[in-house]
Amino acid sequence: MIKRDVLGRYRGSVLGVLWSFLNPLLMLLVYTLVFSVMFKQQWQGGSGSRTEFALLVFAGLLVFNIFAECVQRAPSLILHNTNYVKKVIFPLEILPWMSLGSVLLHATASLLIWLLFHFLLIGTPPVTALLLPLVLLPLILFSMGISWLLAGLGVYLRDVGQVVSAFTTALLFVSAVFYPVNVLPEAYRSLLLLNPLAMLIEQARDVLFWGVPIEPQSWAISLVTSCAVAWVGFQCFQWMRNGFADVL
Template sequence: MRQFSASPFEMFASLWRNRELIQVSTKRQVIGRYRGSVLGILWSFFNPLFMLVVYTFVFSEVFKARWNPGSDSKTEFALALFAGLIIFNLFAECINAAPSIILSNPNYVKKVVFPLEILPFVVFLSSLYHALISLAVWFTAYFIFFGIPHLTVFYLPLIIIPLGFFTMGLSWALASLGVFLRDVSQFIGVLTAVLMFMSPIFYPLASLPERYRHILYINPLTAAIEQVRDILFWGKAPDFTVLSIGWVLASVIAFLGFFWFQKTRNGFSDVL
């Protein structure tokens, strides 16, 4: 039985060693998502644009919603909501796909010597591509309605990178669990739906009574969503204490998820 390294160094070394395969696989996954459609990959731009228009109309015209009670801006709510939704979708797409990622590629397990550990990373890069397109739409809308974005947008990688570590750690763990427990994918679908409403996406965290806010902070996405909204829309620097804690916890989760995946992957072929 082959032994696979589960060290933190291998976690990065494998991604670097297989970088060309990752690039090709990511490109194939992104293009394959729109294969057969007339507009093709242009849908990756039109989808977030359409959703932004819908959010703007529904929340500003139908519900007359405002993110800040004293604000008269009709687009403020839509852009604040959309910023949070971009972060949530990046996380949710990866987590929802993770439990079935090995099950849907049995040939990689049985017949081909393939670095299985890169599969969750390919899904993450594909989701990141769509998140970046959505961000481009967000920046375009912000420029049209509010002008030049704040310089604090350059803090964005400091928030996205630990979110990526955290997402990858969970993806590796769920990819492995999904092989042995087929109910995991059903459970994760329900969990992400709950997380969407338990995250400050459709409402500001400050709108909740203070005694309930700690419940939302149990959700690991809360800090990322709030900080991304702060740097993109409000021009505030991130809380570096919270950010530092996030980097440490995300790194630990990434290593534990990778460790579990590497230690259990020899059993994949027996189950499949």
């Protein structure tokens, strides 16, 4: 199902799955042009180079896009697969996993682009980059919990998709994607860290770019919180699924 979902996204296009690599490459170039050339922004605490800024922003986007794409697709997952609800006995709870698998494949393509640019423009990435899967584990569980919840709500409330789209756009600017957390005043910094994505984005930058290993305590807190969110989301989905067939 993941394979079908990935191939279906580019069905009919000339370049096909090559867009999985071209899209992140174009996104990297656009953000570099807009923020470091037009707005002349620099990363506080870094060397101030455009290459560094682009790679740091792109590392944050890589993490954010995994969550954003999952939750944006979640409200329509059941609605676009009504045949599984009405005609056959099917484990509907795997549909968010299918969506996540497709998103992770595209994230892998983005990561390869990031690693290639880092190698060509700066040098070999730090060995701590191998810890990225551990950083992404809480993100995956958190995204799944929210996706299960939204997939169920999307069947009963069709406006959920519009709300989620607007919410993820706003979330992009309050998740420390375009700036480090330490540039904010202390009062706002603690408030920003209530957003679980901000902490995960900072951890991803640490292991990918700065060569800083994962801080065990904060990672453990993220993992426990994400497990709780995943469990609550799954239970809500199982409770709501009983009425799917009647509503659809």
